[in-house]
Amino acid sequence: MTQNLRVTVWNEFRHERHRDDVRRHYPEGIHQVLAHCLRADGMTVRTATLDEPEHGLTEAVLTETDVLTWWGHGAHREVDDAIVDRVQQHVLDGMGLIVLHSGHFSKIFKRLMGTTCELRWREIGEKERVWVVSPSHPVAAGLPEYFEIPHTEMYGEPFDIPAPDELVFISWYQGGEVFRSGCAYRRGRGKIFYFSPGHETLPIYHQPEVQRVIVNAVRWAAPLGWPAVASTRIQMKRAVPLEPV
Numbered sequence: 001m002t003q004n005l006r007v008t009v010w011n012e013f014r015h016e017r018h019r020d021d022v023r024r025h026y027p028e029g030i031h032q033v034l035a036h037c038l039r040a041d042g043m044t045v046r047t048a049t050l051d052e053p054e055h056g057l058t059e060a061v062l063t064e065t066d067v068l069t070w071w072g073h074g075a076h077r078e079v080d081d082a083i084v085d086r087v088q089q090h091v092l093d094g095m096g097l098i099v100l101h102s103g104h105f106s107k108i109f110k111r112l113m114g115t116t117c118e119l120r121w122r123e124i125g126e127k128e129r130v131w132v133v134s135p136s137h138p139v140a141a142g143l144p145e146y147f148e149i150p151h152t153e154m155y156g157e158p159f160d161i162p163a164p165d166e167l168v169f170i171s172w173y174q175g176g177e178v179f180r181s182g183c184a185y186r187r188g189r190g191k192i193f194y195f196s197p198g199h200e201t202l203p204i205y206h207q208p209e210v211q212r213v214i215v216n217a218v219r220w221a222a223p224l225g226w227p228a229v230a231s232t233r234i235q236m237k238r239a240v241p242l243e244p245v
């Protein structure tokens, strides 16, 4: 490899600016914690946030992005549809997308899934046990058979998503529910991974196993032959026979 993987970490970045209970764990924003662990793995990382022009996701930025990570919660509706169109096109052209926690309800994830992406939730700080159900999957590399998050927000089934192309994690919660917490998809030339742990008032993104998953997911979602080459975009047109017919 001659060039580092180029990652853009996108964050809504509202809670951290206005709420002490969030700033306590993420004083610089969730995006900076994620960016730090990806850089520590040798990736070239930039960040982008909702309140920047074009949400920080200009055509130029996305063209230089191999994998985009997405964290949003309270302001999904403020994301411009034109930017959602743009991100979707880049995913179809090969950019990887990692959707985290409450990003399940983002416009871009719902667009790519085509379902409501609704789920059940509960916020009482209970324990979560994340089971690896596909130990040979690259996103599970280096993980034990399960790991625990001492205090989490419960996300429970039914989760209204299409059946994942590959299911990597299933979470169990102290309160009794289960959830498909690590789901891999392919759309066009792009790879998508959804990972549910990561509530804003809990230090979940500081946990080493969680960081391991995110690093693994970014590596897995990198386009084949990255950096992605725009000229490889699949042209859908009337097919000419390859042999005389």
Ligand code: ZN
Binding pocket: 101, 102, 153, 198, 199, 200
């Ligand atoms: Zn949450």
